[in-house]
Amino acid sequence: MKKTAKERLKTLIEDVVKDDPKITGIEEKDIVVLPTLKEEFGEFYTNIAFRMKNKFPSPMEAAEYIKTNILKLNPPCIKKIEVKNGFLNFFLSDEFYLKLISEIANGNTSSLKPPPVNKKFLIEFVSANPTGPLTIAHGRQAAFGEALARILKYAGADVTKEYYINNAGRQIKLLGESLRARYLQLKGIDCPIPESGYEGEYLIEIAKKVPCKDIDFESFAAENILDDIRADLKKFGVSFDRWVSELEFFRTGMVDKLLKHLEEKGFIYSAEGSKWFKSSLCGDEKDRVVVKSDGSYTYLASDIAYHKDKIERGYDLLVNIVGPDHHGYIPRLKAVAEVLGFNPENLNFIIVQLTTLYRGKEKLSMSTRKGQFISLKQLMDEVGPDASKFFFIFRKADSHLDFDLELAKKQSIENPIYYLQYAYVRMKHIIEFAKEKGMETGSADLSLLKEQEELSLTKYISKFPDTIEAVVKSYGIHLLAEYLLDIAKLFHSYYHKHRVVSEDKKLSSARLVLTHALLTVFSLSLNLLNISLPERM
């Protein structure tokens, strides 16, 4: 695997620092190289001089010392190093950049890869109960999970996407009773929906499909709803490697077996007519019921079995993407992990906050009970899957999201998804236009790319792997979306200031190479974000 520019710089610093008696107390983790936010500071910087203040009179002098020693090695990728305010700022050589875009434009994208993530991930997400249609909250989780999985995979991780179907328990029982009531109502028999049952109209539609009164209403309802959920997700462009059924953990006896085992080990005890899991031993505020006094199981009981199953399948990291209504559930699952011998730190929860829908200024209040809610399907029908996905992911997961339906439909600069797509179409169009004119890029002289915008764009391309790395580290998908918007802005600006295809054949060729490289980064990024691109606009 090819080293990124950042890694190369890090190695250089390590080499200089490692065996120098004047420099002590610096460990590998102290050597941090980061992309800069401003061009005046070069492309990367390190703050290592601040870590060495005891050995040198000032960070400035430490920085100068390191700078001198790095330059002695005469590294080819560095144009210059500047010491400013104690920071070492690295400016990479033109050759490095020109080689980079030349490779990318020619289809060799190895330099766009981040340092490999050699880990096995299991990402569980959506996992909505099959008791009703997917909501926009599920939509945001779905968009997030799919994009995260794609980015992790791109970074080299082994990723499994999983949907856990809660098709057992009280809610499903209520669902079955609600469907039965709807069915009987259709037959003219007065039968009320049970208390706190499901009153949504979708059950009437399903009731129409019920063949006779002797069916298993629970599984009939759940299966029908699950079919809709699958169809919605498919339309949304979200797929799963596995669909795991809660019922199976009961059918195979795994739940009973596991609870018994945990009881023998003293993690489960009986009290007040129920059985309790001692989650308070591992950080939960209180113990939790696993077997109710009526002998039925709580959700936690089967979830223990599910997580045991996850752990046994052998993953380095278990990622659960959940809504904010589940946050109280996290400590007990962490306790489950600990009791089952899995490091709770490797059981990660990503809480995707809620979305508030607006239609312009008007806030759409939603209430499932009153049947006033917008489903994911309705959202897709109104603004389209791509715009929906983009709005869902271009904000941090733990930020509440305001989603304006009017804005998402607008075809103007106000709407970032159109801004991106327009940039993409422009790139494609330029390349096609050049092709019609019979332009060639094969023997382009890239040293002709001297404009400030061209250099900025090139540097931005080189930061792609760093962006991916940052996403992997923080699960912050929005960073990639923002990166893309930044490139789009730079490109639009470049487009207006300079012509790619002109009378100057040599210059045109060089600029076409850059455009090709940009297009590659654009397609790749949008693919990772699971957003499709139009051929024309």
Place this chain on the structure above:
RNA sequence: GCGCCUGUAGCUCAAUGGAUAGAGCAUCUGCCUUCUAAGCAGAGGGCUGCCUGUUCGAGUCAGGCCAGGCGCACCA
């Protein structure tokens, strides 16, 4: 009452403990004979909710307040 999340420009939001806190929208001013103006250039706009710490350095970390959202089941 307890827990989680949030609080940054008029609005919606970025910013991995780094340098002068950045974008977009909105407002104002310019720009189409050109590879798509669904676009571009420029201007104004800030006590990062408040207070105390930790640090060479805090929007970021810790503690305490204030405000908003969401949870606190033998539901899932």
